Amino acid sequence: MAEQGDAVSATEIATSSVINDISAENKIKAEKFKDDGNDCFKKGHYSEAVGQYSLAIEWNPNVAAYYGNRSFAYLREEMFGSALEDATKAIKLDPRYLKGYYRRAAARMALGRLKQALADFETVVKRAPADQDAKLKFNECQKLYNKKQFEWAIHSEEKQISIFESINPETITVEDSYTGPRLVDGKVTLDFMQQLIPYFKDQKVLHRRYVTEMLVKIREQLVKTASMVEVTVPETSKFTVCGDIHGQYYDLCNIFALNGMPSEENPYLFNGDFVDRGSFSIECMMTLFGFKLLYPNHFFLARGNHETDNMNSIYGFRGEVKAKYSDQMYDIFTEVFNLLPLSHLINRKVLVMHGGLFSKPDVTLDDVKNIERNRQPPDSGLMSEILWSDPQEQLGLRPSKRGVAYEFGPDVTANFCSLNNIDYIIRSHEVKPEGYEVNHSGKCITVFSAPNYCDTIGNLGAFINFTGKDLTPKFVTFAAVPHPNVAAMSYASSMFRMLGG
Structure with missing residues (x-):
């Protein structure tokens, strides 16, 4: 994925928290745990993947991808709150880390926060204009957001009528070809x-x-x-x-x-x-x-x-x-x-x-x-x-x-x-x-x-x-x-x- 686009804001830089005294040995250990987490993820063992990514973060809390990977594993476990938190941490560490915006948008969508998710996808599209996948997801999110806004407006203006008032099973014809129960x-x-x-x-x-x-x-x-x-x-x-x-x-x-x-x-x-x-x-x-x-x-x-x-x-x-x-x-x-x-x-x-x-x-x-x-x-x-x-x-x-x-x-x-x-x-x-x-x-x-x-x-x-x-x-x-x-x-x-x- 291309990592290009607009400049990083001063606010984003200010919110990034980096620990500077990570030894080379600790960085190597962290990479090993990250690789083990990736192996667990590929096998569908998402809880174990979370554990391995967490160990990677303990040894080196400066790498945005570790939080991004753990966010992805949390998404698979439907732990959307933790996925959102990790994605936000990844973005604070590295505002250019576009997968962080992807993960945060996904968590926000799952929690029904479509407007905020749309903003994250828009960020990815602006920073990676050649990324067709990002454009597709931005457009899909836009459609979902517009649909939900329309439904909300309809429900706010009208008393919701039960669909059961408009259906009559007796009017549904059972074809002669049907052989089931x-x-x-x-x-x-x-x-x-x-x-x-x-x-x-x-x-x-x-x-x-x-x-x-x-x-x-x-x-x-x-x-x-x-x-x-x-x-x-x-x-x-x-x-x-x-x-x-x-x-x-x-x-x-x-x-x-x-x-x-x-x-x-x-x-x-x-x-x-x-x-x-x-x-x-x-x-x-x-x-x-x-x-x-x-x-x-x-x-x-x-x-x-x-x-x-x-x-x-x-x-x-x-x-x-x-x-x-x-x-x-x-x-x-x-x-x-x-x-x-x-x-x-x-x-x-x-x-x-x-x-x-x-x-x-x-x-x-x-x-x-x-x-x-x-x-x-x-x-x-x-x-x-x-x-x-x-x-x-x-x-x-x-x-x-x-x-x-x-x-x-x-x-x-x-x-x-x-x-x-x-x-x-x-x-x-x-x-x-x-x-x-x-x-x-x-x-x-x-x-x-x-x-x-x-x-x-x-x-x-x-x-x-x-x-x-x-x-x-x-x-x-x-x-x-x-x-x-x-x-x-x-x-x-x-x-x-x-x-x-």
């Missing part, structure tokens, strides 16, 4: 589900008439649901909690093979992030919605941070729905996602949510139950935190590396559990090598159910079993199973490529 009188039956699963496994598409009918029915069901659903598990009954599945349909089917098909005797809770990244998100979503319609009191779904428009527009769900159906169908899904519950309380002793706990120390279960959820998540507050927060081992709170919500320590968890008289929390949201992790003296459990995440990470998946009488979690781990030759992120948007994908 059919709803009878708009109802999901066990026979329908038994046909649907192998039909999806064969990479066939459910007719849009039936997808629309199911979405209308699931909306009718969810609109009556509280933001926190209370679930009673009988003493002798087994209950299963699953974490993120991220469009990995064949691994979802494997969960059912290992743990039994959903039924009134075999209830499940799937804890958000059903879509994005994996390229079979429609299949996952319609299978889960089907079981929710079939067993409304024994099959539960919680919203994750990826059941949101910003994430869906980047990481593939929007593109997949558009490819398999239409833009209008995506809008229908978006309205349904807005109504998904944010948490589940099991036997009044275990709280399950996608992300984590809160920045305020006095949040009660009633507060959680009363969160206004029928919207896109705001930048801050209870809804944002329950979808985005992560645990940390140090005490207290600190802003999340993701750039949204917080990281909360064992004292925060202990206080929340004591205040609300619960035993522990279950959350998802983070890939774990073994598919699960127990933190905070057993009071905070993470479960992640997408093995070999994005076809690259190599992690196991896991789910949790317990009974109503004994709420002690029992972990079942499993490896990924083969899937058709459609790679993860196949439907990701041009915005993802702008994030460095």
Whole structure:
């Protein structure tokens, strides 16, 4: 990439902080760690790459590229806050380091700060006018910014009308050539589900008439649901909690093979992030919605941070729905996602949510139950935190590396559990090598159910079993199973490529 263009400003020079007494030996050590980080990155081991780049920075904090590389690894981990911070540090060290502007623009875009991202891409274009990739990304960002501005203006001037007021599934004709599963009188039956699963496994598409009918029915069901659903598990009954599945349909089917098909005797809770990244998100979503319609009191779904428009527009769900159906169908899904519950309380002793706990120390279960959820998540507050927060081992709170919500320590968890008289929390949201992790003296459990995440990470998946009488979690781990030759992120948007994908 050419590094030419306008002169560096005095302000930029003044904000650059350089340590001058780095020995040649330390510089060599730093380069070795940087090279090791690059090797980890190429293998898709982004967390390990972050560690190696961090060691490089410890030995020589003067090199902008070390921060730029770590920013790139943070982007791949969706740690957008840390990616933004590192990119800014790289720019301060070397205002001519154009990759720093690329990385910062990517982080800002992921955080929805399109105007600031546009300014960074504009800087790259000015300083490297021959860089065609920079021009392409600047133009794409400009289009996205203009689109969002237009949508904001429309929504500000008009009361938003539900798309469900303008759709009627009965007007959608089912062609004679269609040979797939059919709803009878708009109802999901066990026979329908038994046909649907192998039909999806064969990479066939459910007719849009039936997808629309199911979405209308699931909306009718969810609109009556509280933001926190209370679930009673009988003493002798087994209950299963699953974490993120991220469009990995064949691994979802494997969960059912290992743990039994959903039924009134075999209830499940799937804890958000059903879509994005994996390229079979429609299949996952319609299978889960089907079981929710079939067993409304024994099959539960919680919203994750990826059941949101910003994430869906980047990481593939929007593109997949558009490819398999239409833009209008995506809008229908978006309205349904807005109504998904944010948490589940099991036997009044275990709280399950996608992300984590809160920045305020006095949040009660009633507060959680009363969160206004029928919207896109705001930048801050209870809804944002329950979808985005992560645990940390140090005490207290600190802003999340993701750039949204917080990281909360064992004292925060202990206080929340004591205040609300619960035993522990279950959350998802983070890939774990073994598919699960127990933190905070057993009071905070993470479960992640997408093995070999994005076809690259190599992690196991896991789910949790317990009974109503004994709420002690029992972990079942499993490896990924083969899937058709459609790679993860196949439907990701041009915005993802702008994030460095």
